[in-house]
Amino acid sequence: MTESSSQNANVVAECLRSWNPQAVVEVIEFRGETTIVVPRELLRATAERCCKDAKLQYNLLTDATCVDRTPAEPRFELNYHLVSIPRREKVRLRVWLDGNDPVVDSLVPVWPGANWLEREIFDLFGIRFTGHPELRRILLPDDWEGHPLRRDYPVEGYRDVPNTGELFRKSSTP
Amino acid sequence: MVLNMGPQHPSTHGVLRILLELDGETVVKAIPDLGYLHTGIEKSCEDKTYSQAITLTDRMDYLNPLGNNLVYCLAVEKLLGLEVPKRAQYIRVMMVELQRISSHLVWLGTHAIDLGAMTVFLYCFREREEILKIFELFTGQRMMTSYIRIGGLALDPPAGWRQAVERFLKMMPSRVDEYETLLTENRIWIGRTKGVGYISAEDAVALSMTGPTLRAAGVAYDNRKVFPYSSYEEFKFDVPTRTESDCYARYLVRVAEMRESLKIIRQAMGKISNEGPIKAEAPGIIPPQREKMKTEMEALIYHFKIFTEGFSPALGEVFVTVESPRGELGCFIASDGSPKPLRVHFRGPSYINLQALPKLIEGQLISDVIACIGTIDIVLGEVDR
Helix, strand or coil: CCCHHHHHHHHHHHHHHCCCCCCCCCEEEEECEEECCCCHHHHHCCCCHHHHHCCCCCCCEEEEEEEEEECCCCCCCCCCCCCCCCCCCHHHHCCCCEECCCCCCCCCCCCCCCCHHHHHHHHCCCCCCECCCCCCCCCCCCCCCCCCCCCCCCCCCCCCCCCCCCCHHHHHHC | EEEEEEECHHHHCCCCEEEEEEEEEEEEEEEECCCCCCCCHHHHHHHCCCCCCCCHHCCCCCCHHHHHHHHHHHHHHHHHHCCCCHHHHHHHHHHHHHHHHHHHHHHHHHHHCCCCCCCHHHHHHHHHHHHHHHHHHHCCCCCCCCCEEECCEEECCCCHHHHHHHHHHHHHHHHHHHHHHHCCCCCCHHHCCCCCCCHHHHHHHCCCCCCCHHCCCCCCEEEEEEECCCHHHHCCCCCCCCCCCCCHHHHHHHHHHHHHHHHHHHHHHHHHCCCCCCCCCCCCCCCHHHHHHHHHHHHHHHHHHHHCCCCCCEEEEEEEEECCEEEEEEEEECCCCCCCCCCEECHHHHHHHHHHHHHHHHHCCCCHHHHHHHHCCCCHHHHHC
């Protein structure tokens, strides 16, 4: 299993490098999983390549999530988990984002399924996706303050500030 | 007209709210509004040690607690590089397949009652009760089992478990036939489901749909076959697919899956030996046996350390996926080398599949909205987490 996964890592990395030498910053292997670190500017183009290239065919974006590594910088690590259904392979694309400027291209034009995944990351981490058709909170109320999954947000929340949500208040008064 | 459907509406299977823009009875636009059940499970996981977080996973997809336990434990085991004994793997497979049947039964019962067939609901819950009794026998709990633990299982199977599962296996095939006689050729059922909620295979993949909804569109993507885990590669079973991709096809796929699960349970029972370990040998990670603690110094120290500070996996990230009754259930864990995870993320299939709901219902009649919500089989506990 480990052998085939590192083979796959070579296929993906070579294919991307032959397309654009700048596209692959680093290839990480851990526990049989392949991670390709991509520069922020090239994320959408690389993702499109992964999806459309006949040798890669990563047609399913199964998951996207963020890790907050504060106080380290760059602070945010975005992980996109791709699956190729015809090739039966997985790969992870990773982008590092600066804490002061957490903005990245949206992948909705490549995989429409990225829509809610990115909205969730926006909601809980406060990362903005340019080109997203409808970037607003999804799990929390629209007027929630802060982004709870950031590491500097307390686990208990801010209890002394009760927040029932502006939405609720608006609809209860005529 | 804009109609506000839910969040308190029996056919939304929980607290889903949908804003429906209507033209007469036709849906022009649908906007799902979620988050009513958001409990911050991922945030809570970051504040617990690896073993403490298992009880939280039960509470996401409450129709598939064993599957949630499994995906979380598989992820932690992968992070640790831990090998689980075969006997425990087979018991896991058997339990998860029982869970799949019980989840499909709830789906079938509630889907049918939404569309007006009361009897099916009563029949499905009758059989589900039998499965919950088996879970109670194994774990002491009917729903929030927390039975699958890091490195193995919580308990050895109890005395008499074979007879109990055997009895269920004997009874179940004829009961599935019974549901089919009630529905498969029922003209009202066909009228309400055939041709309703169509989505093309390309759209389904593009929208990241997985599970029976994707397989009913003709894509045979099942994690148990494509990326086998917990020894699924040793089991013989088929992945049922259809090509019509409507509510009726999804019904047929799920009923066929119940029959396949029965096959897997039968094989698993043959593979589970009466004696053998149910936990991996990993001092410092797996709590030692009670007997050893009373006689060995190291065992006592390990026990104390595991429950006071936990264990620290290597630095790194893993992403593990399993096939839940609803689709691809994934668990992502990032470790920073401390006893608590840096980040735990669950890829809930309900959440992602629900994204396709507007695609399924826009342009359809309002009565079909109910059929479409039912057909993607959502559990709001998992959608909102």
